[in-house]
Amino acid sequence: MAAELGVSQAPVREALRELEALRLIESAPNKGARVRRLTRSDLREVYQVRAGLEETAVRLGRPRVEALRTHLGRLHEAAAAGALHDQVRHGVAFHREIVKASGNDVLLSVWESLGIEVWTHLSIRLFRMPHESAAGHEPLVEAFERDDPGVGVLLREHLLGYAPGEPEGRI
Amino acid sequence: MAAELGVSQAPVREALRELEALRLIESAPNKGARVRRLTRSDLREVYQVRAGLEETAVRLGRPRVEALRTHLGRLHEAAAAGALHDQVRHGVAFHREIVKASGNDVLLSVWESLGIEVWTHLSIRLFRMPHESAAGHEPLVEAFERDDPGVGVLLREHLLGYAPGEPEGRI
DNA sequence: AGACATCCTATGATCGATCATTAGGGTGTT
DNA sequence: AACACCCTAATGATCGATCATAGGATGTCT
Numbered sequence: 185m186a187a188e189l190g191v192s193q194a195p196v197r198e199a200l201r202e203l204e205a206l207r208l209i210e211s212a213p214n215k216g217a218r219v220r221r222l223t224r225s226d227l228r229e230v231y232q233v234r235a236g237l238e239e240t241a242v243r244l245g246r247p248r249v250e251a252l253r254t255h256l257g258r259l260h261e262a263a264a265a266g267a268l269h270d271q272v273r274h275g276v277a278f279h280r281e282i283v284k285a286s287g288n289d290v291l292l293s294v295w296e297s298l299g300i301e302v303w304t305h306l307s308i309r310l311f312r313m314p315h316e317s318a319a320g321h322e323p324l325v326e327a328f329e330r331d332d333p334g335v336g337v338l339l340r341e342h343l344l345g346y347a348p349g350e351p352e353g354r355i
Numbered sequence: 356m357a358a359e360l361g362v363s364q365a366p367v368r369e370a371l372r373e374l375e376a377l378r379l380i381e382s383a384p385n386k387g388a389r390v391r392r393l394t395r396s397d398l399r400e401v402y403q404v405r406a407g408l409e410e411t412a413v414r415l416g417r418p419r420v421e422a423l424r425t426h427l428g429r430l431h432e433a434a435a436a437g438a439l440h441d442q443v444r445h446g447v448a449f450h451r452e453i454v455k456a457s458g459n460d461v462l463l464s465v466w467e468s469l470g471i472e473v474w475t476h477l478s479i480r481l482f483r484m485p486h487e488s489a490a491g492h493e494p495l496v497e498a499f500e501r502d503d504p505g506v507g508v509l510l511r512e513h514l515l516g517y518a519p520g521e522p523e524g525r526i
Numbered sequence: 527a528g529a530c531a532t533c534c535t536a537t538g539a540t541c542g543a544t545c546a547t548t549a550g551g552g553t554g555t556t
Numbered sequence: 557a558a559c560a561c562c563c564t565a566a567t568g569a570t571c572g573a574t575c576a577t578a579g580g581a582t583g584t585c586t
Contacts, residue, residue, distance in 0.1 A: 192541045194365075197568085207461065214548050214567050229461040236411030236462075237404075244403060290378070290400040291407075294465060363571045368538085385537050385578045 206299040224311060224348035230303050231347030235340040237295050238282055242336045247285035249329050255281060256325060259318045268308070268315065275316040276301045282339070311348055320345075377470040395482060395519035401474050402518030406511040408466050409453055413507045418456035420500050426452060427496060430489045439479070439486065446487040447472045453510070482519055491516075 186193045200217050203209045207226065211217035220226070255278040262270035283295045307313040324342055327335040357364045371388050374380045378397065382388035391397070426449040433441035454466045478484040495513055498506040 192543095193568090194540055198539090212549095215550095216567065226461075229459045232415060232459055233408075233411065233461045233465055236407055236414075239411075240404065240407030243407075288400045288403055290397075290469075291404045294404055294468070297465070297468070298461075363573095364538090365570055369569090387537065 205297065206302060208302075222306065222310060227303065227307050227311065227313075228347045230298060230300075231343055234295070234298055234300060235343040235347075237291060237298075238279060238343060239336045239340045241283045241286035241288070241291055241295075242339060244286040244288055244291070246328060246331065246335075247282045249325060251281050251285075252278060252321075252325050252328060256318060256321055259316075259321070263318050271315055272301060272304050272308070275321075276304060278321060307346070307348070313346060313348060316346060376468065377473060379473075393477065393481060398474065398478050398482065398484075399518045401469060401471075402514055405466070405469055405471060406514040406518075408462060408469075409450060409514060410507045410511045412454045412457035412459070412462055412466075413510060415457040415459055415462070417499060417502065417506075418453045420496060422452050422456075423449060423492075423496050423499060427489060427492055430487075430492070434489050442486055443472060443475050443479070446492075447475060449492060478517070478519070484517060484519060487517060 186196045189196065200209065200211065204211055204217070207230075208220060208222075209217045210220050255274050259271060259274040259278065262268075262274055279300070280292075280295070283292050286292070304315070308315050320342065324335070324339060327338050332338070357367045360367065371380065371382065375382055375388070378401075379391060379393075380388045381391050426445050430442060430445040430449065433439075433445055450471070451463075451466070454463050457463070475486070479486050491513065495506070495510060498509050503509070
């Protein structure tokens with residue numbers, strides 16, 4: 185691959201590590217790396233972990249509703265403009281704000297290591313999952329607004345709602 | 356450092372990346388890497404995330420009680436022999452079994468990326484935290500045995516019990 | 527003395543090459 | 557035909573070196 189790309193092995197090595205961390209490739213020792221055969225199950229696993237992390241986040245600290253509304257506004261704008269990429273970006277920013285508000289840096293870095301933005305794109309493009317709508321976030325913001333103790337569960341269910349269901353399809 | 360150790364930069368680079376992933380060092384761009392000044396707060400953050408992950412795990416799947424008892428037995432033996440290192444090892448294995456039983460590979464790899472074993476040692480050696488006793492795990496196993504719906508909360512509280520409290524001490 | 531431009535050095539990334547290990551194919555034997 | 561052994565080739569890690577960049581130190585000017 186290094187020869188093919190006209191670069192040395194070092195950067196290829198780094199790139200493969202990153203892709204493996206995102207679980208987009210899998211590598212067997214002395215057998216090289218291959219792109220993974222992504223299944224709905226892979227996607228569901230990521231969403232389950234993500235849901236757990238974000239539920240943990242709201243247990244540790246609540247985000248500023250104001251900040252959430254800012255992201256939600258951008259999400260609305262992007263949706264109106266039909267800018268899918270921006271929708272994803274602002275949707276992710278919305279949830280990142282929640283995790284960041286936990287005040288737990290370890291939690292934030294673990295959440296980021298999941299590569300949420302990439303997986304969101306994959307869920308939309310590969311499995312035609314509905315992308316996170318601006319409307320779907322409204323109940324969440326309201327729950328944060330009234331400091332609802334059940335916001336953690338609400339958040340988890342919100343997220344799992346975007347995860348693929350049981351049927352085990354392959355690409 | 357490479358010159359000092361008589362090796363090339365590549366392995367040093369790799370090692371520093373791993374240490375940074377474990378949050379044992381911090382590196383600023385173009386300023387190099389330094390060992391982090393570990394605080395009780397760092398440790399608490401790791402435990403909070405860990406607790407959340409393991410609670411998520413038991414929501415997804417329950418471990419075989421038999422396997423847990425095996426690890427617990429080894430933990431007992433190590434405690435009787437005063438083998439601290441083995442106590443930690445089997446204690447970690449006990450909890451890893453729980454995470455593994457979730458059937459979620461992403462969850463397992465995220466959990467492993469926390470470097471629980473290292474942090475457990477650090478909590479004991481740096482902050483004199485009590486190490487996970489064999490006795491403390493008994494209620495957990497019993498809860499799994501009777502398939503207690505509250506085992507998730509019990510597990511979380513069990514873990515947070517080993518996390519450092521508020522007083523912000525430095526080493 | 528303080529503000530500012532310039533130089534120096536450490537860092538970080540990349541390069542091209544070598545070396546040990548091992549998977550998988552090929553050969554030979556029973 | 558089944559099996560054990562060997563051997564090639566690819567992988568992965570390491571090496572020693574170069575290059576661009578950024579931070580800090582130095583020196584100059586006001």
